[in-house]
Amino acid sequence: MAKRPTPEHQANMMRGSRSKNTRPERFVRSLLHRLGYRYRIHDKRLPGSPDIAFTKRKRALFVHGCFWHQHESPVCPVVRRPDVNNGFWSAKFDRNKRRDALNIAALESAGWHVEVIWECDLRSPRLAPRLKAFLGPPRAEQ
Numbered sequence: 001m002a003k004r005p006t007p008e009h010q011a012n013m014m015r016g017s018r019s020k021n022t023r024p025e026r027f028v029r030s031l032l033h034r035l036g037y038r039y040r041i042h043d044k045r046l047p048g049s050p051d052i053a054f055t056k057r058k059r060a061l062f063v064h065g066c067f068w069h070q071h072e073s074p075v076c077p078v079v080r081r082p083d084v085n086n087g088f089w090s091a092k093f094d095r096n097k098r099r100d101a102l103n104i105a106a107l108e109s110a111g112w113h114v115e116v117i118w119e120c121d122l123r124s125p126r127l128a129p130r131l132k133a134f135l136g137p138p139r140a141e142q
């Protein structure tokens with residue numbers, strides 16, 4: 001299902017910053033809350049200020065829009081680069097991907113475990129079990 005970039009997204013892209021509190025992010029946060037997890041969001045002390053972080057567990061989640069982060073899965077239903085000849089957008093996408101990879105590498109070298117949740121994963125009934133397997137049982141604290 002192709003999604004048109006919203007003006008808000010576009011403004012964020014033009015400024016070169018990652019958009020926060022996107023619909024997919026809010027979806028995952030509310031699922032985690034229902035499952036009984038506590039978390040921090042956009043913690044600036046961590047590389048890439050992960051969308052969702054579990055400090056004591058040293059686990060972090062990035063929730064990526066398939067379009068902006070150019071999800072490369074063959075089963076992803078979201079359309080790829082709208083125009084590969086458009087150098088501006090191509091460069092933006094490449095920078096996004098490179099920054100994602102650097103942030104994840106920095107977190108992992110600091111002993112964190114990182115999982116990327118893609119927008120197209122949100123519809124899967126396996127998302128909740130996958131999150132539980134990654135995080136371990138919920139506790140009162142993070």
Ligand SMILES: [Zn+2]
Nearest residue numbers: 066071076120
């Ligand atoms: Zn996808």
